[in-house]
Amino acid sequence: MREFLLLGVSLAALCATPVLAQVAKANAAAVATLAPDVRALLAEWTGPYGGVPAFDKVKVSAFEPALDEAIRENLAEVDAIADNPAPPTFDNTIAAQERAGKALNRVMTIYGVWSSTENNADFQAVQTRMDPKIAAAQDKISQNPKLFARVDAIYKARDTLGLSAEQKQLVWIYWVGMVKNGAQLTPEAKARVTAINQELAGLYAQFSQNLLADEDGYVLYLKAGDLAGLPQSLRESAAQTAEAKGHKGEWGIQNTRSSMDPFLTYSDRRDLREKVWRTFYARGDNRDAHDNTLKVIPRILQLRAEKAKLMGFSNYAAWKLQDEMAKTPDAAMALMLRVWPAATARVHQEVADMQAVADQEHANIKIAPWDYRYYAEKVRKAKYDVDMNQVKPYLQLDNIRRAMFWTAGKMYGFTFTKVDGLPVYDADMVTYEVKDRAGKHVGFWYFDPYARAGKNSGAWMSDYRPQQKLDSAIPAIVSNNTNFVKPPPGKPVLISWDDAVTMFHEFGHALHGLNSNVTYPSLASPSQAQDFVEFPSQLNENWLPTREVLEQFAVNAEGQPIPPALVGKLLASQKFNTGFEVTEYLSAAIIDMKLHTAPQGPGVPPIDPDAFEKAELAKLDMPSEMVMRHRTPQFQHIFAGDGYAAGYYSYLWAEVLDHDAFEAFLEAGGPYDPKMAQRLHDDIMQVGYSVDPAVAFRNFRGRDPKVDAYLRAKGFPVEAAGTAAAGGQ
Known part of the structure; x- marks a missing residue:
């Protein structure tokens, strides 16, 4: 299913019946009465290859009326599908939903872009009002009893209807999505879930706005x-x-x-x-007007726990993971706790090395969290004779982008050509047309590189439009977003090695979307089980440190390539500081899971996020010289939306898949082995959610994944070679 609402594409293709034709006619009449700015947001995208977002026509004042109208249209379409007197079929119930909601998807795409990149005070006011309305509309669809009766009938008969494997998977996704969101609850329970979701939507917006205020302020x-x-x-x-x-x-x-x-x-x-x-690390935790700890987080956790119990689950994590690869919180926690001892043991080794350097310098200090990165860099220089400041001049943003394009060409046959004239929401955005080996248009890639007020920090990928070919071939539109400081005119942007890795990671998400080759939009890459969706992106990181990339694209401002000796030192240091990196991430993932499995309910005091974090990390013997990558008050992955709540473990789960898959390339003939690249495309990248993720990985690797390759990549001991780690059934 696509983000936001359960439904997918256009009513135009639904008008084969009089009742749907009447809905389309009524919708068109309603839109005609709206202001021009509102109609611009609702309008079909124009331009080449199925159209592009009309970013240049967006006005914040139009979002609220446009969303109101798009939601009304979508609900009318759903009612028409649910009330259809004809017996339920795949075409009039499942495919019909894939064709519905096109206007809402267009508005929601741009609304999502503004929430992450153009989030000013005017937009925040709209967001505060509209997010609960959007949540209510989601519930009205997923809890529609007539619609669920039709979906349920098809689901129960799916093996007798002559459906393709892709169609059966789509039926399952609709059925499990509606069940997971309360379709089988009593009317009273449905009403309570709806109220919970609306309150959560407001809290998510408040959390995000508080964090943005502490970052901007x-x-x-x-x-x-x-x-x-x-x-x-x-x-x-x-x-x-x-x-x-x-x-x-x-x-x-x-x-x-x-x-x-x-x-x-x-x-x-x-x-x-x-x-x-x-x-x-105090963002969101200052006991002021932008505080997330006193009320926002405790209330989110209470509401999530209540919702899970209404759904029949013991806790929120159990409800969330029911249709993920891990299936249960215990399975996710088992993988995390298997890696934890090796990661923290490495941290203690790293701290000892750093303390030795500090002592040699007569610094007269004990390594503290604000010293870790500083002294780690000194140890890197001493152990590997590599200074990342020597590397950085060879990591120009434009060259790393070119390197990403080159690897995409080697792996998937893609070419990227800059195009001018497409509407953008910021003057520094650049746009590229993507073509395959045969010269056929694949999609558009947008890049928004620079930091500015109102833009979320960090880096991410956005899916403006999924690929599909239900009624006609519709290509993907994707974007990558980063937060580099814009340089003076004529100066290159120099980025860190970690930034370069992040760029390859987020570009991996974009490539997943561009490679998609499915019929139905709800199955298009990168829509996936959450603990699988990070796999293609993390796998893409492996091509950055290859010699082929570094020798071609690690070039300084004078055009000189990075010296081979420096490349050798850089590659030799790839397992350096893995204790910090893994423990920083894993501590956050474990706390996420513990927060969402902790007892909640009547008679149980609300969770104090700071106290909970401190107590649980103490139980884990968290090294005192570092903190979680995302402390609870600023943990946007899990508290600015449902996204990664009880799901932050998925980065580790996917990284196990990633290292296992990359070892397949090394075993076959090298990072760019053409046969393995073709298998990766055929079995993973193009299939989206049309194939169960565990089956897709098994098709590619010939077996279930093992944790061993991940441990080797981090330089951790492999304790039990051959033990399956994730995704087995």
Whole structure:
């Protein structure tokens, strides 16, 4: 199913019956009475290859009336499908839903873009009002008794209807989606679930807005004497930040990960490192107007637990994982706890190495969380003779983008050609047409590279339109979004190695969407079980450190390629600091699962997020020299929406698949082995959700996944070779 509502595409193809024709006629008449700005949001996309989003026509004031009308249209379409007097068939019930809701999907796509990239005060006011309405509409569809009766009848008879395997999978997705969202509940329980979902939608918006306020509202301004240790590229970007915020002649460190990470890595000023660290990890936790800990998180957890119990599950995690690859919280937790001891043992080794360096320098300190990145970089230099500041000049943003395109060409035969004239929502956005080996149009790729006020921090992929070929061939439109500081004119953007890895990761999501080759939009990549959807993106990270990429695209501003000796040192250091990386992530994933399996309900006090986090990490013997990658008050993955709630484990689950799959390439003939690339395309990338994820991986690898390759990639001991880790049935 697509994001937002259960339903997918267009009413135009539904008008074969009089009742649906009447709905279409009524909808058209209603739209004709609306203001031009509202009609622009509702209108079919125009332009090449099925049209493109009309970003240049968007006005925030139009979102609310456009959403109201699109929701009304979609509900009318659903009622027409549910009330159809003809016996339920795949075409008049399942395929009909795939064809419905086109206007809503268009508006929701742009609404989602604005919520993550153009989120100003005016939009936030709209979001606060509309998110509960959107949640209510979702429930009205998923809990529609007449619609579910039709879907249920088809589901029960699916093996006797002559359906294709793809059609059977789509029937299952609709059925399990409606059941999971309360279709079988009593009317009273349905009403309560609807009320819960509306309240949650408001809380999610509040959480996100609080976090954005803490990120946008604080900048550490530095004087010239505060810059010791900072590389020139970081100084330049910090100067740009300060000037943009009216502090010309100073240097600004923003309260975002992309600013925090490099500052903590290179600043010689321990007092300033501590200040930046404490400010960053206190986001959403300052007991002020933007606090997430006192009311927002506890209430979200209470409502989720209540919803799960209404659905017949002991906790929210059990409800959430019922249709994922892991199936149960115990299975997800078992994998995490298998890796945890090896990860924390490595952290203790890393800290000992760092402490030794600090002692040699007579720093007279004990390694603290704000020291970890700084001294880890010193250890990297000492152990591997590689200074990431020496690497960074060879990591130009434009060249890394070119490297991504090149690997996509090697693996999937794609070419990317820049196109001008497509509507964009920011002047710095760039757009590319994607074609396959035969020169056929595959889709469009949009890139939004720079940070700005109102844009979420971090990096992500957006799916503007899924591929489908239900009534005609509709190509995909995808985007990648990053938050680099815009450079002065004529200057390249230099990025860190971690940033380059992140770019390959998010581009992997985009490639998943561009490779999709299914009939029905709800099955298109990257729609997947959540603990599988990160697999193609994490797999794509493996092509960045290949010599083929580094020798061609790691080039400095003078056009000189990275020296082979430096490449060798960089590759030799790939297992460095894995204790920190895995423990930082895994601690957050474990706390996510514990929060969503903790007792909730009458007689149980609301969870205090800070106290819970502290107590549970103590039980795990969390190393004191570091913290979770996302502390609970700023854990946007799990509290700014349902997305990764009780699902943050999925990055580890998918990474097990990723390393196992990449070893298949190495066993076959190398990272770019053409036969393995074809199998990856055929068995994983093109099938979307038309094939069960466990079956898809088994088709590719010839067996269920094993954890061994993941452990080897991290430099951890392989304790039980051959043990299946994920996805077995």
